[in-house]
Amino acid sequence: MSATDTKPLLTVRGVKTYYGNIIALKGVDIDVHQGEIVTLIGANGAGKSTLMMTICGNPRAREGSIVYDGEDITRLPTHEIARLRIAQSPEGRRIFPRMTVLENLQMGASIDGMEFFDTDIQYMFDLFPRLKERLHQRGGTLSGGEQQMLAIARALMARPKLLMLDEPSLGLAPLIVKQIFDAIRELNRRDGLTVFLVEQNAFHALKLAHRGYVMVNGVITMSGSGRELLENPEVRAAYLEGGAH
Missing domain, CATH: 3.40.50.300 (P-loop containing nucleotide triphosphate hydrolases)
Structure with a gap:
């Protein structure tokens, strides 16, 4: 079907x-x-x-x-x-620039109560390996492409x-x-x-x-x-x- x-x-x-x-x-x-x-x-x-x-x-x-x-x-x-x-990755990315990649992903997951955080973050690293390399870097220091990957990953962390x-x-x-x-x-x-x-x-x-x-x-x-x-x-x-x- x-x-x-x-x-x-x-x-x-x-x-x-x-x-x-x-x-x-x-x-x-x-x-x-x-x-x-x-x-x-x-x-x-x-x-x-x-x-x-x-x-x-x-x-x-x-x-x-x-x-x-x-x-x-x-x-x-x-x-x-x-x-x-319903999760949205808005135009212009709108990540939290002063927060690290990890903290941005935690913000996304908080809607769902963090229960699946460890599993989900591994999946994000499979989808976007660059995020794993940048995990403790501030969002504002990422390239445009990396910021877009982070914006999508943050939305996905809400399952x-x-x-x-x-x-x-x-x-x-x-x-x-x-x-x-x-x-x-x-x-x-x-x-x-x-x-x-x-x-x-x-x-x-x-x-x-x-x-x-x-x-x-x-x-x-x-x-x-x-x-x-x-x-x-x-x-x-x-x-x-x-x-x-």
Whole structure:
């Protein structure tokens, strides 16, 4: 049975989000099924990050509904949403720069009560060996790629059912981007982890994803399998020409 035969883990329906009087999301509908990698692509400023933040409750949707694992979370406070095994690695990484790599990972694990810390940290070292080498280094002294690895690992330490990644490839060298996308693929393949990925690098994101959505000016304009969108002439013209590498 494919992931799309199951009930969605995350359902967003008719979501409208405002910044003051400016409407950023204009009635967005998306589904993320258990065990899928779903990507949302679009130009800078299309509203992709706003959707991810709205799912996490900040800003709050003014209209529409967000249902996660059968529970309506549209009005829940952000800290309660985090306890429902939704973990976010936000745009810009936002690690704790004065804390060591180890302390950052401990912060991620604290949501789950630290019970599995020793097992989970070993898994993070398997995924991102560089973090083991940097374990007692302050987060702020890491390279951009290492900080992104740490941001993802910190989110994973909470043992999420849904991992949300906002622009994980932003500003990184191609080799590091490949390492990070390989790690996301491995998490999904090995653990069945459900991933919702917001990404400007449409080529890598659609190659990785089971399904994708295209957002333009706060509206979903297209959806399909990753392969369908990769091969779509409009998507190729808008997001892939010259950007495949």
